[in-house]
Amino acid sequence: MVAQMLDGALVASKLNAETAERCRALIARGVRPGLAAVLAGDNPASRSYVASKAKTCARLGLHSEIIELPAETTTAELVALVATLNARADIHGILVQMPLPAPIDAQAIIRAIDPEKDVDGFHPVNVGRLALKQDGFVPCTPAGVMALLDHYDLPARGRRAVVLGRSAIVGLPLSLLLLHRDATVTVCHSRTPDLAAAARSADILIAAIGRTALVTEDFIQPGAVVIDVGINRVTTGEEVEACFGGDPARLADIEKKGYTLIGDVHPRQAAERAGYLTPVPGGVGPLTIAMLMRNTTLAAERACR
Numbered sequence: 001m002v003a004q005m006l007d008g009a010l011v012a013s014k015l016n017a018e019t020a021e022r023c024r025a026l027i028a029r030g031v032r033p034g035l036a037a038v039l040a041g042d043n044p045a046s047r048s049y050v051a052s053k054a055k056t057c058a059r060l061g062l063h064s065e066i067i068e069l070p071a072e073t074t075t076a077e078l079v080a081l082v083a084t085l086n087a088r089a090d091i092h093g094i095l096v097q098m099p100l101p102a103p104i105d106a107q108a109i110i111r112a113i114d115p116e117k118d119v120d121g122f123h124p125v126n127v128g129r130l131a132l133k134q135d136g137f138v139p140c141t142p143a144g145v146m147a148l149l150d151h152y153d154l155p156a157r158g159r160r161a162v163v164l165g166r167s168a169i170v171g172l173p174l175s176l177l178l179l180h181r182d183a184t185v186t187v188c189h190s191r192t193p194d195l196a197a198a199a200r201s202a203d204i205l206i207a208a209i210g211r212t213a214l215v216t217e218d219f220i221q222p223g224a225v226v227i228d229v230g231i232n233r234v235t236t237g238e239e240v241e242a243c244f245g246g247d248p249a250r251l252a253d254i255e256k257k258g259y260t261l262i263g264d265v266h267p268r269q270a271a272e273r274a275g276y277l278t279p280v281p282g283g284v285g286p287l288t289i290a291m292l293m294r295n296t297t298l299a300a301e302r303a304c305r
C-alpha cells in the first residue's frame, strides 16, 4: 500500500482565501481584524514562528503587531501589558508565544488574556467551552487537524481514534474534538504501556509527542489515517538514510540549514502502511497558522456584532 499524502498547505491556502474574504467584509464595515503577538526572550524558533504569523496576517489583510520583551520581563509586567491589549479596540486577538522564559508564570499570563481575545484557545474558559462543546476559541493545531480530515472527507464518526500525546495545546483538545465528532478516542502518553499495540488499534492515528520517527510500521494498522503533528529535526546523513532513504532533497536541506524537519512518524515506513498520511513539513504546520488567522477574524466578527 502507498499512502495518499494529505496536503496541509493546499487546505491552508483554501482556508486562508476564506479568511481573506471575511477580513475584506469586516474592513468594508470599518473594522480591520488585529492580532498582537507578544514575544518574550530570544528563542530563535519562537521568533521565526511569530514572524511567519505576522507575514500571513499582512497577506490576508489583518493588522498585526509584534511586541518584543526582554527575557527578564516579570510576570507582573507581562500581565500589565496583556491588560492594555485587552482594553484596545483595534486588537481582537492576543497571542503570547510559548514557551515563555522560565521565571514567567505562563498560566498567569494565559489567565490574564480576555477569553474573547484568546485566539490560541488556551484560556481555561475556552478549554471549558471546548470540553462542553460550546462556542469559544479552539486551539489552532487541533482545529487544523480537523479541517484536514474534513477536507479529505475522512469522517471520525464511529472510528477508533488514538491520540499519542495529551498536552494542553495539541493532544488533549484534539481528543475532545474527535470525541465530539463521535469517534471512540484513546489518549496515550509517556506512561502508556505498549504504545505500539494501542496505536495499532487506530483507524485514525494522531502523533503529537515530539519524538523523532517514534511511530514505526508496527504502530500502524494497514490503511489507517495517520496525522503527524510532530516537528523535530534530524541533522545527520545516517538519520536521513534511515528515515528518508537518503533523499537528496533532505541531504541538501542539512547541507544548507544544518537540519531537516521530521515528524513523530517514520515517513518511509508509514507511507508503505498507512492509507493516508501527512508529510512533515507541509502537513499540519500550515494549518496551524491558517486557524490562527481564522480565529482572529472570528474574534473581530464577534466584537462588532
Ligand code: NDP
Binding pocket: 141, 164, 165, 166, 167, 168, 169, 170, 171, 188, 189, 190, 191, 192, 195, 208, 209, 210, 211, 214, 229, 230, 231, 232, 284, 285, 286, 288
Ligand atoms: P508536549 O511536550 O507538551 O507533550 C508531549 C506529549 O507526548 C505528552 O503528553 C507526553 O506524555 C507525550 N510523550 C512524550 N514522549 C512520549 C513517548 N515516548 N511515548 C508516549 N508519549 C510520549 O508537546 P506538544 O504537544 O506541545 O507538541 C508535540 C509535538 O507537536 C512537538 O513535536 C511539537 O513541536 C509539535 N507541534 C507542532 C505544531 C504544528 O503546528 N505542526 C504545533 C504544536 C506542536 P506525558 O504527558 O506523560 O509527559
